[in-house]
Amino acid sequence: MSxxxxxxxxxxxxxxxxxxxxxxPTPSKPTKSTLFPIVDPAIDGEDCLHDCxxxxxxxxxxxxxxxxxxxxxxxxxxxxxxVHAIVATGKTDWLRDVEDEKGSxxxxxxxxxxxxxxxxxxxSASNMPPPPEYYVAEEQxxxxxxxxxxxxxxxxVTNVTPEDTPELVRRFVYSGPTTRTPLTTVETATPAPxxxxxxxxxxxxxPPAEKADLTISESLALRFAVASLDHPSSQxxxxxxxxxxxxxxxxxxxxxxxxxxxxxxxxxxCGISAPILAREFERHLRPLGLxxxxxxxxxxxxxxxxxxxxxxxxxxxxxxxxxxxDGMGVWLARVAPKHVEGIVKYTICQGKIVNPDMIRGGxxxxxxxxxW
Numbered sequence: 001m002s003x004x005x006x007x008x009x010x011x012x013x014x015x016x017x018x019x020x021x022x023x024x025p026t027p028s029k030p031t032k033s034t035l036f037p038i039v040d041p042a043i044d045g046e047d048c049l050h051d052c053x054x055x056x057x058x059x060x061x062x063x064x065x066x067x068x069x070x071x072x073x074x075x076x077x078x079x080x081x082x083v084h085a086i087v088a089t090g091k092t093d094w095l096r097d098v099e100d101e102k103g104s105x106x107x108x109x110x111x112x113x114x115x116x117x118x119x120x121x122x123x124s125a126s127n128m129p130p131p132p133e134y135y136v137a138e139e140q141x142x143x144x145x146x147x148x149x150x151x152x153x154x155x156x157v158t159n160v161t162p163e164d165t166p167e168l169v170r171r172f173v174y175s176g177p178t179t180r181t182p183l184t185t186v187e188t189a190t191p192a193p194x195x196x197x198x199x200x201x202x203x204x205x206x207p208p209a210e211k212a213d214l215t216i217s218e219s220l221a222l223r224f225a226v227a228s229l230d231h232p233s234s235q236x237x238x239x240x241x242x243x244x245x246x247x248x249x250x251x252x253x254x255x256x257x258x259x260x261x262x263x264x265x266x267x268x269x270c271g272i273s274a275p276i277l278a279r280e281f282e283r284h285l286r287p288l289g290l291x292x293x294x295x296x297x298x299x300x301x302x303x304x305x306x307x308x309x310x311x312x313x314x315x316x317x318x319x320x321x322x323x324x325x326d327g328m329g330v331w332l333a334r335v336a337p338k339h340v341e342g343i344v345k346y347t348i349c350q351g352k353i354v355n356p357d358m359i360r361g362g363x364x365x366x367x368x369x370x371x372w
Contacts, residue, residue, distance in 0.1 A: 030369050032075040032356040036330060039352045048354065052341035057280060059336065063272045069314040074333050077312060078361030080372035082119035082178035084322075084329075085109055085168075086149040087160075088128035092262045092306045093271065098125040105146055108162035112169045119173050124259070124307040129294050131158070149303075152365065153177050153187075154252040154324050164247055172249070179363035179370055183327035252324075254292060254303035256348050259320040262306035267313035273335075274306050277317055280340040288349070302348060312360065319343070326351050327365025332358045 039048040087105050095101050099110035106125050113121040130146040137144040143161040148168065150157060153176040160168055177187070260278060264271025285291040285302055292301040310318055315333035321343070322329050328351050335343070335358065342354040353359060361371035 030371060032359045035359070035362060035369060035371055036328065036364055037350075037352045038356060039346050039354050044346065044352070048342070048346060050342075051338040055280070055338045055341065057276060057337040059273060059276065063269055063316075066269050068269065068316050068334060070334070072315070074315060074358065074360045075356075076361060076371065077315075077333075078331050078371065079311070080120055080179075080370070081122040082180065083153075083173045083176065084122045084124065084151040085173070086124050086126045086128065086151065086257075086259070086305065086307065088130040088134075088147040088149075089125045090127060090129050090134075091125070092127045092274070093264045094125050094308050096265055096309075098308045099123065101125075103143070103162060105144075105148065105160055105162055105165060108165040109169070112165050112173075118169065119178050121169070121173055124310065126259075126308075127262070127294070127306040133159075149252060149257070150176060151257065151322050152179060152181075152327060152329055152363070154254075154257075154322075155249050156252050157247055157249045159246050159248060167247055171247070177365070179329060179365070180368075181365060182368045183365035187324075187327070252303070253297050253299050253301075255300045255324050256290075256302045257320075257322040258302055258304045258348070259307045259310075259322075260304070261308070261310050261313075261316070261318050263309040266309040267316065269313060269316040270309075270318075273317035276337060277319070277335065277340060278304060278306070280337045281344065284341050284344040285348075288344070290344075290348075315360070318360075321347055323348070323351055328362070329364075330362035331360040333360050334358055 041048055087109070089104075098104070098106040101107055104125075106123055109121065109123045112118060113123060126149075128147060128149065130144070134144045134146050143163060145159045145161050148157045148160050149155075150172045153172070155172055155176065157168060157172055177183075258281060260274040261270040262274035281302070281304055282291050285304075290301045292298060292303055294305075307320075310320065310331075312318055312333060317333070317335045319332045319335045320329070321332070330347065330353065332343070332347075339354070339358070346352040346354050359371075363370040
C-alpha cells in the first residue's frame, strides 16, 4: 500500500468517528419568519394582523410620485454591523455624506471605522441635541464637544470631540457588546428610578454622579463587575476605566430607540416621510406614557431620532428599532403611517413583528442570532 493510500484511508477512518468536526451541525441561517417572534392571532387577537383602521394620515402625493420599490425582497438587504454610534448634531438634514463634514465627530469616527480591527462600526448623524458647549465652540471655531449614543449597549458618551474618537472607540466600541454578543442578565437589570413623591408624578432620570478621577459612571462599572463575579464563564462586557480622561458616560435612560431616516439631501422621500412618521409615533406613544421629546430624560420610554442615510432609500421609509430589555435590533422598510400603530403596540412594546416581509435584517441578542 502506498503512503498516499494509507493517509487517505486513515483520514477517512478518523472522519467517520462520532463527534468529529464534519458531523458538527452548522447553525442554520435565520429567516425573516424565525429571527424574531411573530404576532399570533390566537394569542394577540385578530387585530394584530390589521393595519391602523382609523389612521387618517397618508404620505402626500410628492412621496407617491417619486415612488418606492415594491417588488424586491427586503430580507437580507442589510450589511453587517457590530456597533451603531449615533452622533448628536441638532440637525435633521446633512451633507450627502456626513463623514465628509470637516471637523466633525462623524468624520473622525469614519476614519476609525476604516481600521481593520474595528467592530464593523456604523455611524449616524442625528437630531439629538448637543450640549450648549457645542454651539459656543462652533462660534469660536474650536472642536465642538457633543454626545454620542452607543448601541446596542445603550450607553451615552458625553463631551466627545473629534480628537477623542480613538478613546471613544477603544472604551465603548472595542470593549462593549456588539450585535453578536449574547445578552447578559446584568445588562437587562436596569436599576429602577427613584420613587416619586406623589403617585401620579414622573421623575426625570439623572445619571449617577461620578468621582473626579473616574469618567465612567460608577453604577455602570459596578453592574459589569457584578456580572463578571456572578457569571465568570459568561460573555460579560468589560468597560475599562480611564483616569483623567474628559470623556464621561452614563446608561441611556430610554428603554427603546427608534431611528427614522430624514436625510432629504440624499433622498427627498426621507425628508417627506420622517416628519410624518414621527408625528404618528408620537400619537400612538403618548397615550401609553412612552413618548419622550428630544430634551426629555425621564426613565424609560422611547427615544425617537432622525438620522442620516442608512441605505435603501428606494425602500422608504426605513425605520430602525432597538429594544434594551431583550437586545433586539430590527431594520424595517416600506413603513407607512398605517403601520405605526402595530409597530408601537407589538414591536416596540412586546418585541414581536407584525409583518415579516418588512424586515430587511437585524439581530436578537437574547437568542444570539443575527440576519447577516
